[in-house]
Amino acid sequence: MPTLHTQALILRSVDFGESDLILHLLTPDTGRLTVIAKGARRSKKRFPGTLDFFNHLDVQIERRRPTSMARLEHARLRRTLHGPRSDPRRFALGCYLLELLDRLAPEGGARVDHRRLFAFGLGALELIDARSPDPGLRVLLEVRALDALGLGPELTRCVRCGEVPEGNAGPVGFHVGDGGPYCSRCLAEGQHLLPVHVGTLRALQQSRSLPTRQLGRLALRGGALEEARILVTRFLRFHVGLDLRSVAFLDAQLTPPNANGRLPPRPPEPIPTGGAR
Numbered sequence: 619m620p621t622l623h624t625q626a627l628i629l630r631s632v633d634f635g636e637s638d639l640i641l642h643l644l645t646p647d648t649g650r651l652t653v654i655a656k657g658a659r660r661s662k663k664r665f666p667g668t669l670d671f672f673n674h675l676d677v678q679i680e681r682r683r684p685t686s687m688a689r690l691e692h693a694r695l696r697r698t699l700h701g702p703r704s705d706p707r708r709f710a711l712g713c714y715l716l717e718l719l720d721r722l723a724p725e726g727g728a729r730v731d732h733r734r735l736f737a738f739g740l741g742a743l744e745l746i747d748a749r750s751p752d753p754g755l756r757v758l759l760e761v762r763a764l765d766a767l768g769l770g771p772e773l774t775r776c777v778r779c780g781e782v783p784e785g786n787a788g789p790v791g792f793h794v795g796d797g798g799p800y801c802s803r804c805l806a807e808g809q810h811l812l813p814v815h816v817g818t819l820r821a822l823q824q825s826r827s828l829p830t831r832q833l834g835r836l837a838l839r840g841g842a843l844e845e846a847r848i849l850v851t852r853f854l855r856f857h858v859g860l861d862l863r864s865v866a867f868l869d870a871q872l873t874p875p876n877a878n879g880r881l882p883p884r885p886p887e888p889i890p891t892g893g894a895r
């Protein structure tokens with residue numbers, strides 16, 4: 619990569635030395651890419667008004683030697699997404715998604731994966747720019763982030779035999795470790811599965827057919843929201859295992875305090891089903 623012209627979102631920014639910035643970028647050509655922006659802090663003319671979170675940029679990047687860090691040479695502002703800067707809920711969800719992508723987006727890999735991930739990142743920020751999020755939108759965006767990273771859960775078929783679980787007799791069991799539901803035949807005594815209604819799984823699956831920036835058309839509420847929230851929280855904890863710095867702030871912004879002014883407790887631990895549904 620002698621010279622690369624591409625688009626970028628800033629995932630992370632760290633001061634370096636007296637005058638430079640180290641930036642983690644997300645680009646449709648490289649996925650996550652670490653670059654140094656020389657002189658970015660010393661001179662405001664070097665990158666005027668561009669190197670901020672929630673900016674969609676055109677960038678020129680150079681790597682002079684294969685082993686050296688890539689250098690950001692030019693950045694041009696395509697668009698600033700103002701919503702996250704003016705609303706704490708949008709800011710909290712935007713920061714959370716940027717941190718999630720920064721920690722999980724691979725450096726290197728196939729270009730088709732980079733393009734999918736960049737399209738998700740940009741679409742998610744545009745959605746947050748356009749509307750203030752609620753807990754349901756957070757869950758839908760978390761599923762889509764996992765999908766974009768190639769880590770999404772199975773939501774329609776039994777992960778052991780491929781049958782479509784029937785939900786007529788109440789909730790089915792979702793196996794967090796295996797990443798999907800079990801049908802009644804594959805359930806065994808003593809397994810610890812999350813109870814979840816087929817309707818909740820269907821609602822999450824249907825959300826996958828919408829472009830990211832249109833996810834606000836769907837509303838997860840009541841019991842379905844609670845089930846989906848617990849399922850996705852557990853899934854993220856098990857398969858991603860990250861302690862993201864932005865989670866506590868996001869929880870505080872998107873979860874209304876109860877009458878005592880305290881936040882509700884975190885989701886309960888898995889319920890043993892004993893093989894029955």
Ligand SMILES: [Zn+2]
Pocket residue numbers: 776777778779780781800801802803804
């Ligand atoms: Zn099965």
